[in-house]
Amino acid sequence: MxxxxxxxxxxxxxxxxxxxxxxxxxxxxxxxxxxxxxxxxxxxxxxxxxxxxxxxxxxxxxxxxxxxxxxxxxxxxxxxxxxxxxxxxxxxxxxxxxxxxxxxxxxxxxxxxxxxxxxxxxxxxxxxxxxxxxxxxxxxxxxxxxxxxxxxxxxxxxxxxxxxxxxxxxxxxxxxxxxxxxxxxxxxxxxxxxxxxxxxxxxxxxxxVPIDWLGAALLAIGVGSLQMLLDRGNVEDWLQSSLIVSLAVISIVCITAFVYRSFNRPDAILQLSLLKDRNLATSTFLIMAFGVGMLSTIALQPLFLEHLLGYPASTAGLVMAPRGIAVMAGMIIVAALISHVDSRWLVFFGLLLSAGGTYVTTTTYNLNIDKFWIIAPTIVQGIGMGMIFVPLSTLAYQTLPKSASDQAASIFNIARTIGGSVGIAIAATILTRTAHQNWQSLAGAMDPYNPALHAWFEAAGVSASSPLGQQMLGAELARQSMMIGFIESFGFITLSFLVLIPFVLLLKDTGAGSPYAVEGK
The missing domain is CATH 1.20.1250.20 (MFS general substrate transporter like domains)
Structure with missing residues (x-):
């Protein structure tokens, strides 16, 4: 045509x-x-x-x-x-x-x-x-x-x-x-x-279609407050801030009221009753939890490269680019296999690769790391991410009628968005707090009579008692503490992938030829 x-x-x-x-x-x-x-x-x-x-x-x-x-x-x-x-x-x-x-x-x-x-x-x-x-x-x-x-x-x-x-x-x-x-x-x-x-x-x-305007307002206020809470929480020191406490109360009250009011209402702006479908419910949960690991990784790596290793923005971008190519490779693999292999196995291996690639960063990343060891784990991670996303997106709709596509897509994608925000908030908090704790631990363990410390000052060409020497030591302590913080954050991301593996068993693959996938129930 x-x-x-x-x-x-x-x-x-x-x-x-x-x-x-x-x-x-x-x-x-x-x-x-x-x-x-x-x-x-x-x-x-x-x-x-x-x-x-x-x-x-x-x-x-x-x-x-x-x-x-x-x-x-x-x-x-x-x-x-x-x-x-x-x-x-x-x-x-x-x-x-x-x-x-x-x-x-x-x-x-x-x-x-x-x-x-x-x-x-x-x-x-x-x-x-x-x-x-x-x-x-x-x-x-x-x-x-x-x-x-x-x-x-x-x-x-x-x-x-x-x-x-x-x-x-x-x-x-x-x-x-x-x-x-x-x-x-x-x-x-x-x-x-x-x-x-x-x-x-x-x-x-x-x-x-009719619309429940009160429910729509509750959802908008609740989700908006939750997103602002997650985005500003670490900056405002979480529950130490009256703003964060207020946002938490508003989001909990509004979202709870929306769910209670809207679950079985035909005029609800979000048809939560679709979550009675096991595949949609499980896929929605998994994509939200997957977003925790994926988006937090994407948020942390530029900080590591630019702020800790001192890479220019364009260089940092080039170092991160292979992960994008690996994601495409993972999707190509899935596209070739998804008609012949149970989709749950693809998700399972994708989670293992994502977790494995992230775990390697906890053992190889350091302040003197070679670019190869920055890129190699992200390639493994990227292939895994590509293998997870496609099967979940397919299984989510496999047992739903076509008439539910728009509503199901709204549920699936708001979960993905919130999951990513949760992941970034948790990873940023772990990074900030562990870096601070490690700075205190490292500074407290400093021995002024340690020969290694004096050798470091001599190599730097400064006196241990000079203001410049103390300033340089403080900066090095901050870098080392931040490095440990990044490693612990990547450890959290590894666990976030691993804990999802048992939930894959809850998915139901009806096969490519399922009548539900074509015409709906």
């Missing part, structure tokens, strides 16, 4: 799985571009924060709101994606989301104050939030059961590759073009993306 014919028929509601393979591939390309663009912006800003501090006149504490605002807005809107798609049609919502995201990106590049940047990042997160679950639902509906594993592999490239490659892309753009271009780059990509969506994405029929 030619593009013009496809566009002319774009107002007709048809079954996407019945379209020619060319149209389905172009639809996949359209949603993959959208996912990559949105997911990339979650982490592409991280390496540019020092430049943004100078350009916007912000302190280190204030500049983190550039990250927080995006994450909070995304977390609030994701649960509403299923309702929006049902009420207005999936195609219309996706086009508006991508168009709004592109405009918000342009405004971010033009921001000259912290208030402007935070406001425009809020808009970015709000518009981009629906892209991820609705693109996944599109891929689920566009392919039959036999091809769905390969479709999820293509979709997973965007979801996993985005945050992994974000620091690489961000470092290169910041060093060579300047920080505004980490936002401007979305303009040409977004225009191409919109053209593909308009031409090839099949519309779904809008349904005038």
């Amino acid at each position: 030619a593009a013009s014919d496809t566009a002319a028929a774009s107002d007709q509601v048809v079954d996407p799985a019945s379209l020619p393979i060319t149209d389905r591939l172009l639809t996949s390309l359209a949603v993959l571009l959208a996912v990559l663009m949105v997911i990339l912006d979650m982490t592409v800003v991280n390496v540019a924060l020092p430049e943004l501090m100078g350009a916007l006149g912000a302190t280190p504490d204030q500049i983190t709101w550039v990250l927080t605002s995006y994450i909070v807005a995304e977390a609030i809107v994701i649960p509403m994606s299923g309702f929006l798609a049902e009420r207005f049609g999936r195609k219309r919502v996706l086009i508006i989301s991508v168009a709004g995201f592109v405009v918000a990106s342009m405004l971010c590049g033009q921001a000259r104050t912290l208030f402007q940047m935070v406001l425009f990042r809020l808009l970015q997160g709000a518009f981009g939030a629906s892209v991820i679950p609705l693109s996944q639902a599109t891929m689920v509906d566009s392919f039959d059961a036999q091809s769905r594993g390969k479709a999820m592999a293509v979709w997973g490239i965007g979801v996993l590759l985005g945050p992994i490659m974000g620091p690489t892309v961000g470092g290169f753009i910041t060093d060579h073009l300047g920080w505004p271009w980490i936002f401007y780059i979305n303009l040409p990509i977004g225009i191409v993306n919109l053209a593909l969506l308009v031409a090839y994405l099949r519309p779904t029929k809008p349904i005038r």
Whole structure:
């Protein structure tokens, strides 16, 4: 079918799985571009924060709101994606989301104050939030059961590759073009993306569904408070802060009230009753817990490379790039095997590889580490991550009817988002607190009569009693303490992968030819 014919028929509601393979591939390309663009912006800003501090006149504490605002807005809107798609049609919502995201990106590049940047990042997160679950639902509906594993592999490239490659892309753009271009780059990509969506994405029929507005408000406030709590907790010293305590109370009360009110309501904005399906419930739990390890790893490694080893942003990005290639390799392996192997075995081996690759970092990472030992474990880890994500995304929908795709995708992806935030918060807290504790332990164990200490001062060319010598010793203690903190954080991530292995047994693989996977229950 030619593009013009496809566009002319774009107002007709048809079954996407019945379209020619060319149209389905172009639809996949359209949603993959959208996912990559949105997911990339979650982490592409991280390496540019020092430049943004100078350009916007912000302190280190204030500049983190550039990250927080995006994450909070995304977390609030994701649960509403299923309702929006049902009420207005999936195609219309996706086009508006991508168009709004592109405009918000342009405004971010033009921001000259912290208030402007935070406001425009809020808009970015709000518009981009629906892209991820609705693109996944599109891929689920566009392919039959036999091809769905390969479709999820293509979709997973965007979801996993985005945050992994974000620091690489961000470092290169910041060093060579300047920080505004980490936002401007979305303009040409977004225009191409919109053209593909308009031409090839099949519309779904809008349904005038009722909505429980009180439940929607409870969910938005609860999830927004939870995300802000997780993002700001370590900075504010957790329960020592009245802000964090208040956010915790608000999130617990609102989310509990939403679950109690909405579990069996037909007009609930998030159809939690779908979690009665064992595969969706288990896959949702596993993807949330998997997000704990995956996102915390992605958040910690740039800090290790740039702040502890002193790598420039672009070099750090290049060192982390092989993990992205390994993720793609893992997905290619899964795409080839998923029709022939029980998906639960793929998840099992993926968890083992992810845990094994992370464990190696706890034994090899040090302040004098060679680049090979930085890259090699991440390749093993990346292959494992690629092997986990695709089967879980496939199994989650395997025993659900197609009519539940949008709602199930909203549940699945809000769990993934929250899991990632939980992981980053825990890893950052472990890093900060263990580094502080180790600094005190190392400093307390210092023996001024130790010959090794005097040899260190002589090698450094300073006197042990001079102010410069004391300053250098303090800096070295801080580096060593932080190194131990990173190792303990990576140890936590290793355990976070291992504890998930028994839960794989709860999944049910009905096989590629399951009638549920095609027509639903």
